[in-house]
Amino acid sequence: MKKMVKLIKNRVPMPELSVEERTKTFDAVPLGYSKEQAMSEAKRCLQCKDSPCTKNCPVNVDVSGFIKELAEGNFREAFLKIKQDNPIPAIAGRVCPQESQCEGACTIGKVGDPINIGKLESFLGDWAMENGVREDFAIKENDKKVAIIGSGPSGISCAVDLRKYGYKVTIFEALHKAGGVLQYGIPEFRLPKKVVDEELKYLKEIGVDIRLNHIVGQNVSFDELKNEYDAIYIGTGAGAPFFVGIEGEELNGVYSANEFLIRTNLMKAYNFPEYDTPLVVGKRVGVIGAGNVAMDSARSARRMGAEVYILYRRTKENSPAREEELRHALEEGIHFVELVAPTKIIGENGWVTGIELVKMKLGEPDKSGRPRPEEIKGSEFIMELDTVVEAIGTTPNRLFLRTVPELKTTSRGIIEVDENLENIEGVYAGGDAISGGATVIQALGEGRKAAKSVHNYLSSR
Amino acid sequence: MKNEIIRKEDLNPKDYLMEVKAPMVAKKIQPGQFVVLMTHPKGERIPMSVQKAENGNVTMFIRKLGKTSVELYNYKVGDHFENVIGPMGNAVEVKKYGNVAVCSDLVCGHAENYALCKALSQVEGNHVISMQTFPSKDEVYLEEELRGVSDEYYITIEDGSYGIKGHYRDILKKLIEQGKIDMVFAGGHMDGYIPLAELTKAYNVPAMVTLRPIMVDATGMCGSCRVFIDGEMKLACIDGPMFDAHKVNFKELLNRVKLFKKQEEIAAENYNKTG
Numbered sequence: 001m002k003k004m005v006k007l008i009k010n011r012v013p014m015p016e017l018s019v020e021e022r023t024k025t026f027d028a029v030p031l032g033y034s035k036e037q038a039m040s041e042a043k044r045c046l047q048c049k050d051s052p053c054t055k056n057c058p059v060n061v062d063v064s065g066f067i068k069e070l071a072e073g074n075f076r077e078a079f080l081k082i083k084q085d086n087p088i089p090a091i092a093g094r095v096c097p098q099e100s101q102c103e104g105a106c107t108i109g110k111v112g113d114p115i116n117i118g119k120l121e122s123f124l125g126d127w128a129m130e131n132g133v134r135e136d137f138a139i140k141e142n143d144k145k146v147a148i149i150g151s152g153p154s155g156i157s158c159a160v161d162l163r164k165y166g167y168k169v170t171i172f173e174a175l176h177k178a179g180g181v182l183q184y185g186i187p188e189f190r191l192p193k194k195v196v197d198e199e200l201k202y203l204k205e206i207g208v209d210i211r212l213n214h215i216v217g218q219n220v221s222f223d224e225l226k227n228e229y230d231a232i233y234i235g236t237g238a239g240a241p242f243f244v245g246i247e248g249e250e251l252n253g254v255y256s257a258n259e260f261l262i263r264t265n266l267m268k269a270y271n272f273p274e275y276d277t278p279l280v281v282g283k284r285v286g287v288i289g290a291g292n293v294a295m296d297s298a299r300s301a302r303r304m305g306a307e308v309y310i311l312y313r314r315t316k317e318n319s320p321a322r323e324e325e326l327r328h329a330l331e332e333g334i335h336f337v338e339l340v341a342p343t344k345i346i347g348e349n350g351w352v353t354g355i356e357l358v359k360m361k362l363g364e365p366d367k368s369g370r371p372r373p374e375e376i377k378g379s380e381f382i383m384e385l386d387t388v389v390e391a392i393g394t395t396p397n398r399l400f401l402r403t404v405p406e407l408k409t410t411s412r413g414i415i416e417v418d419e420n421l422e423n424i425e426g427v428y429a430g431g432d433a434i435s436g437g438a439t440v441i442q443a444l445g446e447g448r449k450a451a452k453s454v455h456n457y458l459s460s461r
Numbered sequence: 462m463k464n465e466i467i468r469k470e471d472l473n474p475k476d477y478l479m480e481v482k483a484p485m486v487a488k489k490i491q492p493g494q495f496v497v498l499m500t501h502p503k504g505e506r507i508p509m510s511v512q513k514a515e516n517g518n519v520t521m522f523i524r525k526l527g528k529t530s531v532e533l534y535n536y537k538v539g540d541h542f543e544n545v546i547g548p549m550g551n552a553v554e555v556k557k558y559g560n561v562a563v564c565s566d567l568v569c570g571h572a573e574n575y576a577l578c579k580a581l582s583q584v585e586g587n588h589v590i591s592m593q594t595f596p597s598k599d600e601v602y603l604e605e606e607l608r609g610v611s612d613e614y615y616i617t618i619e620d621g622s623y624g625i626k627g628h629y630r631d632i633l634k635k636l637i638e639q640g641k642i643d644m645v646f647a648g649g650h651m652d653g654y655i656p657l658a659e660l661t662k663a664y665n666v667p668a669m670v671t672l673r674p675i676m677v678d679a680t681g682m683c684g685s686c687r688v689f690i691d692g693e694m695k696l697a698c699i700d701g702p703m704f705d706a707h708k709v710n711f712k713e714l715l716n717r718v719k720l721f722k723k724q725e726e727i728a729a730e731n732y733n734k735t736g
Contacts, residue, residue: 176543219489249694250687251716273731277677278727
């Protein structure tokens with residue numbers, strides 16, 4: 001390679017499903033790079049010596065390393081490089097907020113488009129799946145057993161590493177399908193379920209026992225796990241919805257985003273009546289909130305034929321959603337109503353007919369660094385809607401926690417851990433269960449870190 | 462994890478019982494708890510009441526009403542369906558209540574009536590009074606079994622074709638007036654809970670009713686089954702399914718169960734057409 005690299009400011013465009021098609025189908029929006037496109041994009045990488053991308057990655061993927069291999073057409077080597085740090089590239093490449101992580105730190109980003117790291121990562125993940133390329137490792141079995149509660153991102157990554165250390169691993173999953181939020185939360189058009197299923201197939205191949213419909217606290221007690229297993233990892237996520245707590249939430253037509261997404265993703269309500277689970281999506285849907293879950297709900301509703309309004313108390317620029325989700329939502333014709341907060345939901349004959357909103361203005365920055373929204377008194381107005389989806393965040397599910405009073409938790413039900421992610425002896429936790437809600441990649445990183453802690457704990461006994 | 466159908470019997474022209482192999486559920490389930498079943502991978506998750514759990518099997522009482530319950534009725538003994546998941550929800554506290562009435566006027570309630578009577582009658586100091594209501598004589602079931610697990614039993618038939626004419630609330634009212642009831646458990650028609658709540662509240666008798674709002678996961682994730690208890694939002698799946706009848710906002714509950722009425726008709730119609 002020559003010393004002087006010609007700077008190409010623009011990304012190789014990602015082919016996407018047309019906006020027209022998108023509003024009719026739940027198929028994936030990005031169509032994926034071809035080999036040639038992926039290599040061209042990879043060739044734009046400057047191969048910075050200090051790799052700011054890697055430093056800004058929660059699991060420190062060797063980004064310039066894998067991109068170098070990819071640029072040279074060594075797909076297998078590139079894939080294996082990612083796998084050293086990230087067990088699920090096809091998923092992370094699709095759902096990580098790259099603009100605030102690797103791509104946010106990319107040097108080219110200062111003068112042009114940052115390298116499309118996320119799409120290169122998912123390209124390699126998909127390529128490996130299509131070509132049956134697997135990470136090759138020999139498992140030296142030992143007879144110690146570890147139980148993992150929850151089959152979401154942190155449980156998956158913890159399971160993979162624990163198997164590599166040689167432990168027998170059993171995952172307990174409450175639902176009838178594995179994958180946690182990847183399965184019930186993130187829609188098909190953003191993360192095709194066949195990608196999730198492939199990753200789970202891989203877990204089974206390396207000997208992880210996944211037990212579906214096992215609800216720890218209901219049909220398996222925590223004590224049974226403690227008796228039967230040498231260590232436990234809790235990756236139960238933050239699966240319980242918050243409601244705003246305003247008048248009218250009992251009305252028909254009001255959904256938590258969790259319900260809306262569980263019905264569409266897990267139960268495939270968009271294929272009703274081929275699938276049995278229904279979902280009533282009206283003609284005018286208001287989504288409260290502007291994070292990724294709000295975008296997922298809004299875009300799902302759009303695909304089911306509704307006019308959709310995102311109702312947000314700050315402005316677009318302050319939306320915590322991934323850049324790509326926000327862009328896709330706007331392209332798909334979703335209206336973004338800025339600087340409004342709901343004060344009550346209005347109904348007639350038990351059904352939603354509208355929402356009362358109060359106008360907001362931006363004040364001084366709050367703890368999150370974003371401007372604090374302040375109510376403009378007397379500015380209330382009514383917007384006609386027939387469906388309201390509340391996407392204002394989730395919290396750990398109290399169903400599990402209340403059966404295990406011995407665990408240390410905060411008053412908000414967040415599981416407390418020390419620097420090794422240990423709660424009580426031999427019991428570790430990570431992911432949204434300890435954060436209250438963060439990213440897939442952070443959960444994944446914590447799953448790996450916990451696996452290491454479990455290994456240190458069990459190998460010293 | 463597929464579950465095998467061991468026994469299927471008509472209870473009456475509308476209701477049937479289904480006994481399925483579900484060892485994990487059978488081992489753990491307690492009176493008051495319920496299960497969620499799925500017929501096949503494209504099926505919905507629907508809550509079902511359990512009459513009894515023995516020898517690794519769970520016996521559910523089901524009404525042929527919506528698409529899923531009719532579809533399931535067409536399954537044969539020996540067939541497998543997708544899964545029975547549970548137990549879900551909280552168990553009833555099995556303790557000494559004194560004179561305790563257990564009442565039901567609908568299929569799910571009758572199943573629970575049996576489970577509750579059986580458990581409560583084993584506690585010393587309880588006098589268990591079981592009551593059932595049916596619209597007419599040809600719909601009666603479980604009479605003998607309930608007599609066997611209770612100390613006192615009443616059957617009321619709304620058209621007067623058998624037993625005592627009327628509703629169990631009529632008997633309950635008399636017994637309450639005579640000071641013979643310390644505690645009431647009831648399951649069945651949810652609109653009937655309103656007069657029941659009024660009756661028991663007037664005489665200051667505690668009453669617990671089983672709420673069965675629409676559920677999806679039934680593990681506290683979706684909030685579909687939210688009910689308002691003394692103005693506070695609770696989830697029937699993980700905080701219930703039994704609640705203090707004097708605190709439930711029944712008006713909101715009765716509205717919420719109508720959410721998918723139209724879709725239920727579409728599903729049933731579609732099923733009848735395509736099989």
